[in-house]
Amino acid sequence: MIAVLALLVGVLLGILFEPSVPPELVPYLPIAVVAALDAVFGGVRAKLDGIFDDKQFVVSFISNVLVSGLIVYVGDQLGVGGQLSTGVVVVLGVRIFGNVAAIRRHLFRA
Amino acid sequence: MTDPDGTPGASRPHDDDLPGGTPAGVAPYVEEEPTVPLAAGRVLPVFPDPDGPTVNLTGRALAAPDGPMADEGRTAPPAGRVLAGPDESAAGHGRTAPPAGHALAGADGSAAGDERTVSLTGRGPADDPVVAERDGAGAAEGLTAAGADRVPAGGPEGAGGKGSASAVPPGDLDLGESVAEPRTGEPGETSDTSPDPSISGAAEGDLDRPRIRRPAPAGTLIWVLLALLGFTLVVQLRSNDADDGLAATRQEDLVRILSDLESEDSRLLAQIAGLEQSKQQLNSEVGGREAAVAEAQRRSQDLGLLAGTVAGRGPGLDITLSDVRASDVLNTVQELRGAGGEVMQLNGANGTSVRLVASSFFVDASGGGIIADGEELVGPFHLLVIGPASTMSTALQIPGGVVASAKSDGGSVTMDSRSLVEVTAVRKAAALRYARPVS
Known part of the structure; x- marks a missing residue:
């Protein structure tokens, strides 16, 4: 509940301030968001499984964001940034789907 | 002397665990x-x-x-x-x-x-x-x-x-x-x-003393991270809505798009050049065809005049032949051709007109007239000729010429110079059965 509250606070802040994305961060921001979403879904699943751990969540969140950004950066340097971005999104999407499936089984028993 | 909260880091007494305690x-x-x-x-x-x-x-x-x-x-x-x-x-x-x-x-x-x-x-x-x-x-x-x-x-x-x-x-x-x-x-x-x-x-x-309640760093971090996630999500969504699609594009994609546009531009330019060239070619073809058609028409008219299939007009002579025979008419026509007469027509008094061409022939008829190209004409005859009037009249009047021989035969030949002679009689073009052009 508090986590949802924190999320809402962030959303409200974003709506309120309407910041513009710095150009150098433009390629990495969407990937970072997707990676963070993956971590959040993983955290929810762990919470439902009863194995949630604060430290693990924080570490996985940060490392997800950093690693995804790093991959895209390296891809940009290598000239395959677009393809690597797609790959990262695909992998994270698969993970998110798996976590959501586990959450769904927890919540709806189906 | 003792602070209940004097314990380092203690923030508030932890009274939860005190079983009915004070x-x-x-x-x-x-x-x-x-x-x-x-x-x-x-x-x-x-x-x-x-x-x-x-x-x-x-x-x-x-x-x-x-x-x-x-x-x-x-x-x-x-x-x-x-x-x-x-x-x-x-x-x-x-x-x-x-x-x-x-x-x-x-x-x-x-x-x-x-x-x-x-x-x-x-x-x-x-x-x-x-x-x-x-x-x-x-x-x-x-x-x-x-x-x-x-x-x-x-x-x-x-x-x-x-x-x-x-x-x-x-x-x-x-x-x-x-x-x-x-x-x-x-x-x-x-x-x-x-x-x-x-x-x-x-x-x-x-221990029933005040307990330390320090904020858990991981929990706070989770809050911060989640708030950051929401914040970034909104920012990304808004920026994605706002930009026109190219501002957020990475550099390599921009370069690729630019090169694509350039190649397409050059391709379109080449296409334009080719199309213009073919347009010029078609235009020239049209012009050439028109010129050829005009030339052909002109030649066709000339040839039609010579072949007798086209009516003509021009300066010339109106020659009246009275009491002459076919041989006199033939002599007159040949003399006129030699003097530059181009188009001739022979009108009979009975209203019959014959266009005279290279294959025309004259035969004396039994009734005093002549037969020209199968048509029977009754005299006196009017011979209309387009050509140099003075040259033709001189050629006819030379001593021992057409006029003199006609007079000696009892006939008469008179001529009028006309600035405009109209030759209206035409012949049907004869279809050649055997001869073919070489080229």
């Missing part, structure tokens, strides 16, 4: 009682009992080397449960052994010199301040019991090695471990509900 009860005693700073940095109120000096032992109290305590806390509590410093100082002071026979030796080396007997009274007299303060009777009992279990009474090595803490409630806490490694949070525990790991450990269960 957490505020610590404070009034603290005001008057001497305190013992604990080894763990906590302040322990000490209650000298005027009747029987007792020392409140809570948690890590044994670790505290304290001067005044050394002289005071000596006696066993009425309940008879004593945590006894095992060292020689306790022995030297001759303080009591616990009547109940339970003792904990909890002093470390520093405290050994002035080690005193401290009593922890679980179910002591009601007027015992220690009991009043330590209202957690169960905890007290458990503490002593645990101590008894773990440390033999007066056993010097047992508690001496422990250092700071000497007593723990049984089953809940472990003496050494609780001090050495505080729990670091349990899985499934959210930070806001879990107590600080450092105080969720051993000392907490039996």
Whole structure:
């Protein structure tokens, strides 16, 4: 509940301030968001499984964001940034789907 | 002299775990009682009992080397449960052994010199301040019991090695471990509900002092991260809505798009050039065809004039032939051709007109007329010729020429120069059956 509250606070802040994305961060921001979403879904699943751990969540969140950004950066340097971005999104999407499936089984028993 | 919150890091008393206790009860005693700073940095109120000096032992109290305590806390509590410093100082002071026979030796080396007997009274007299303060009777009992279990009474090595803490409630806490490694949070525990790991450990269960509530760093970080996620999500969504698709494109994609556009541009330019060239070609073809058609038409007209299929007009002569024979007409026509006559027509008095061409022939008819190209004409005849009028009239009037021979035969030839002679009679074009052009 508090986590949802924190999320809402962030959303409200974003709506309120309407910041513009710095150009150098433009390629990495969407990937970072997707990676963070993956971590959040993983955290929810762990919470439902009863194995949630604060430290693990924080570490996985940060490392997800950093690693995804790093991959895209390296891809940009290598000239395959677009393809690597797609790959990262695909992998994270698969993970998110798996976590959501586990959450769904927890919540709806189906 | 003692601040209940004086413990480093303590923010508020942890009153949750006090079983019907009086957490505020610590404070009034603290005001008057001497305190013992604990080894763990906590302040322990000490209650000298005027009747029987007792020392409140809570948690890590044994670790505290304290001067005044050394002289005071000596006696066993009425309940008879004593945590006894095992060292020689306790022995030297001759303080009591616990009547109940339970003792904990909890002093470390520093405290050994002035080690005193401290009593922890679980179910002591009601007027015992220690009991009043330590209202957690169960905890007290458990503490002593645990101590008894773990440390033999007066056993010097047992508690001496422990250092700071000497007593723990049984089953809940472990003496050494609780001090050495505080729990670091349990899985499934959210930070806001879990107590600080450092105080969720051993000392907490039996301590009725203010507990430390430090904000869990991981929990705060989770808040921050989630808020950041929401923030970034909104920012990304908005920027994605706002940009026109190219501003957010990475550089390589822009380069690719640009090169694509350039190649397409050059391709389109080449296409334009080719199309213009073909357009010019078609235009020239059209012009050439028109010119050819015009030329062909012009040639066709000329040839039509010569072949007699096209009517013509032009300057020339109108020649009247009276009482002449076919031979005279033929001579006249040949003389006119020789003098440059181009188009000729022979009109009979009966209204018949014959266009004279290269294949025309003249035959004398039985009735005095002539037959020209199969048509019978009756004289006098009018011969219309287009050509140089003066040259033709001179050619006809030369001595011994057409005019002279016609006169000698009894006929007459007169001529009129006309600025415009109209030749209207035409022939049907003869289809050639055998001859073909070479080219």
